[in-house]
Amino acid sequence: MSFHTMTISQDTHPTQDIYEEKAKMLVEQLIERGTIEMEHDEPILYHVPTGAQFDSVVNIAHFHRGWEAAQTGET
Numbered sequence: 001m002s003f004h005t006m007t008i009s010q011d012t013h014p015t016q017d018i019y020e021e022k023a024k025m026l027v028e029q030l031i032e033r034g035t036i037e038m039e040h041d042e043p044i045l046y047h048v049p050t051g052a053q054f055d056s057v058v059n060i061a062h063f064h065r066g067w068e069a070a071q072t073g074e075t
Helices: 003-012 020-033 057-071
Strands: 036-038 045-047 052-054
Touching: 020 036, 020 057, 045 057, 052 057
Parallel strands: none
Antiparallel strands: 036 045, 045 052
């Protein structure tokens, strides 16, 4: 993989800059789209396309960004 390809991938799917507030905004958007679901009585977040479960908005945000990059072939 060339540096240019890595740079494009990093720009398209950045994960290093996901902090708590940004992760919350991303998760809220993904809940609205139906990509993430959350049970009302449990603090567990479900990543619908993969079935993965998380108890942290930061962790699921990182996971989703990585999953999204893999789906587009930009790993």
